[in-house]
Amino acid sequence: MSFLKRVCTTTAAISITAMLVAGAAQAKNFKIAVGDSGGSSQEATGLGFKSALEELSGGKHTATLFLNGQLGSEQDTVNDAAIGTLDMSLLAINNITPFSPTVGVFTLPYVILSLEDAEKLTQGPIGQELTENTINDAGVRIIAWTYTGFRVLTNSKKPVKSVADLEGLVIRVPKNEIMIDTYKSWGISPTPMAWSETFAGLQTKVVDGQDNPYTTINAMKFYEVQKYVTNIRYIFSIEPLIISEQVFQELSAEDQEIILTAGKAATQASADFLREKEAEIKEILIEKGMEIVDPENGEAEFIELATTAVWPKFYESIGGVEKLNAVLAEIGRDPVSQ
Numbered sequence: 001m002s003f004l005k006r007v008c009t010t011t012a013a014i015s016i017t018a019m020l021v022a023g024a025a026q027a028k029n030f031k032i033a034v035g036d037s038g039g040s041s042q043e044a045t046g047l048g049f050k051s052a053l054e055e056l057s058g059g060k061h062t063a064t065l066f067l068n069g070q071l072g073s074e075q076d077t078v079n080d081a082a083i084g085t086l087d088m089s090l091l092a093i094n095n096i097t098p099f100s101p102t103v104g105v106f107t108l109p110y111v112i113l114s115l116e117d118a119e120k121l122t123q124g125p126i127g128q129e130l131t132e133n134t135i136n137d138a139g140v141r142i143i144a145w146t147y148t149g150f151r152v153l154t155n156s157k158k159p160v161k162s163v164a165d166l167e168g169l170v171i172r173v174p175k176n177e178i179m180i181d182t183y184k185s186w187g188i189s190p191t192p193m194a195w196s197e198t199f200a201g202l203q204t205k206v207v208d209g210q211d212n213p214y215t216t217i218n219a220m221k222f223y224e225v226q227k228y229v230t231n232i233r234y235i236f237s238i239e240p241l242i243i244s245e246q247v248f249q250e251l252s253a254e255d256q257e258i259i260l261t262a263g264k265a266a267t268q269a270s271a272d273f274l275r276e277k278e279a280e281i282k283e284i285l286i287e288k289g290m291e292i293v294d295p296e297n298g299e300a301e302f303i304e305l306a307t308t309a310v311w312p313k314f315y316e317s318i319g320g321v322e323k324l325n326a327v328l329a330e331i332g333r334d335p336v337s338q
Contacts, residue, residue, distance in 0.1 A: 028087075030088055032049070036067065037068045037219045039219040042239055048268070051269075056261055069196050074091035074095040078138060082244065088143075092174065093237075093239060095174065100137035102129075102318050104317055105130075105318040105323055126327055143266075144262075144264070145267045147270050148237040153229070154210060154212075155171070160230045161294070163187060163301050166183075170190075170208045171183060173211070176192075179235070181310050182234060185309035202225040223290050229293070230292075231292065
């Protein structure tokens with residue numbers, strides 16, 4: 001073999017090896033921080049994403065879920081994703097609101113009244129706009145939506161059917177102004193507490209109660225430290241899957257499309273999980289000894305106090321009253337007066 005031919009053959013072999021090494025290097029195991037535990041809606045979303053990601057990438061990419069806040073508090077994971085030290089996080093939308101206030105429109109009390117409302121809003125132009133806002137404001141991109149259901153109220157002391165029944169109860173809430181002010185509109189001052197501290201707070205009676213969806217109550221075993229459930233529906237809990245925008249932009253165009261498509265599959269997996277499991281989970285909680293009651297008069301007093309006091313206070317932070325009216329129009333409800 002001539003010298004030139006040997007050089008060409010060797011160069012070709014090196015090039016092929018380099019391409020194979022580069023392809024291997026691009027394979028990625030995405031680390032996903034998850035606030036909740038196994039059996040939760042968050043886990044269902046994460047597993048749906050992982051499955052779709054592996055299938056769409058032909059096995060090149062995968063993901064690992066770190067449950068129970070192993071990688072830090074939900075708000076800490078937003079910071080970590082923003083600077084690119086964490087790939088992804090699954091967290092309650094109220095924990096993104098401090099970084100991108102306009103997403104707070106989804107946490108205004110009694111705006112979202114059904115799973116269908118949540119799907120329409122998150123998967124339509126409103127959801128796309130809020131995704132763009134989180135990229136610009138927080139350096140993270142929403143790629144999937146978890147639908148966890150209404151945040152029902154639990155406590156360890158007594159049945160609660162009316163606003164008056166809340167008197168004397170110490171209720172834990174996330175560190176979120178909208179949620180804090182909602183409880184204040186009902187006449188009590190709630191206790192902001194990190195999610196990682198909540199079970200212990202309930203167990204040691206530092207707080208009497210909290211609110212979260214049925215799937216979360218079951219996954220976190222709150223039935224061990226709570227007795228009474230009230231079917232309030234002041235917030236429909238939406239929990240996005242976010243990816244670091246820095247990490248996203250480092251991916252190839254093809255891999256970006258895979259991520260976005262896997263996110264859509266995860267969103268559908270979440271909706272399917274809620275529709276299939278929520279009624280079953282309610283029965284499990286009753287079997288565990290929890291007592292479930294409905295608010296008096298179709299929750300009318302709760303609704304009137306919260307919407308009157310809370311909505312106007314946050315018009316500016318969510319982008320103006322016109323933004324709320326755009327959301328209401330999208331789900332076929334009447335606008336509020338300006």
